[in-house]
């Protein structure tokens with residue numbers, strides 16, 4: 427028995443019935459105990475998550491950390507009485523916090539992920555799990571070693587549509603899947619680039635902990651535009667593949683139980699609005715997966731006609747899943763999932779429509795904190811989806827096909 431398995435064994439033996447649980451509790455929560463939560467990064471997404479978490483029964487939001495005073499003030503308006511910090515380490519010092527939600531910019535994810543686990547707290551970590559491949563490896567290992575409940579903010583892992591797709595695939599009615607097509611499209615008024623946010627007047631060096639934002643990136647004078655619009659620059663972001671492909675590749679990987687891609691290619695560029703951004707707005711990605719499968723994803727910021735979706739193409743049937751801005755054929759809007767048999771191989775089979783209800787992703791995390799079971803988006807899918815999107819970005823930035831082995835050997839570049 428290794429030192430770690432021996433430690434786990436002794437810990438589990440001491441916990442009695444908890445020996446059968448996926449994750450041992452840091453402290454045993456009674457049915458009436460509140461789960462005490464902290465948050466790191468309470469901007470756009472963080473404020474949505476704040477409202478989601480305080481709506482879950484039995485939760486108390488204790489404090490938040492954000493480097494910008496405006497966001498701390500906004501959070502206090504949404505949750506009066508919370509404590510606020512401009513340094514996440516002060517929040518993590520608090521022994522009375524059980525669990526932490528991280529919704530900071532991508533280039534700070536790994537630090538917040540690792541520090542939260544080191545502080546012995548359960549974790550909800552926004553996607554993409556990390557900014558780079560070495561960070562993804564490090565976070566996966568730390569999460570496995572920690573025994574903490576880690577939910578990644580890939581909320582479509584809790585969707586009813588994914589449960590429907592998995593069931594149809596498991597039942598064998600899709601047959602051999604050799605190709606998945608996926609896409610994601612948006613548009614903006616002329617002259618206004620996707621994601622560009624105005625800089626608030628109070629975004630000044632006095633109100634921002636700038637060195638904490640830089641998080642080890644080369645030092646430079648305060649730059650409010652980059653702080654607010656971090657998504658547009660490689661140093662802080664991975665562009666639309668880390669913003670949106672990550673959700674869809676995680677969905678496809680879970681539907682089909684896929685391992686890591688064997689290789690990726692990605693073409694595209696800054697075509698829609700040449701507004702100084704570095705990350706491409708027009709993208710075509712191809713992933714080669716082991717065992718005879720190609721997955722493609724295309725994305726534009728200049729046309730939203732086809733919304734977003736995936737088509738799983740099998741020898742015995744097709745699964746179509748999407749969120750439509752508008753469906754030309756039926757005039758439908760919103761999310762749908764349906765199955766159509768390939769008549770050549772299933773001549774008498776009927777078409778199906780998925781009806782499974784979504785689970786609430788935040789409530790699923792809270793439930794797992796109490797039961798110590800594995801959540802719907804565990805660290806493994808956070809890792810696999812992060813690896814895939816980073817392979818795509820490496821292929822784009824090097825203008826070449828990148829294999830998994832090559833991607834693992836490339837040092838990350840700002």
Ligand SMILES: NC(=O)c1ccc[n+]([C@@H]2O[C@H](COP(=O)([O-])OP(=O)(O)OC[C@H]3O[C@@H](n4cnc5c(N)ncnc54)[C@H](O)[C@@H]3O)[C@@H](O)[C@H]2O)c1
Nearest residue numbers: 467468469470471472492493494497529530552579638639
């Ligand atoms: N799951 C989803 O559907 C979804 C949707 C949108 C965004 N996101 C993810 O949420 C994250 C945040 O995105 P956003 O749009 O809210 O960005 P944002 O810029 O609006 O918010 C980030 C917040 O983090 C703060 N911050 C920056 N550095 C920090 C540090 N070192 N310590 C503490 N706070 C720090 C900023 O002041 C800001 O308030 C991103 O990773 C993004 O991909 C997920």
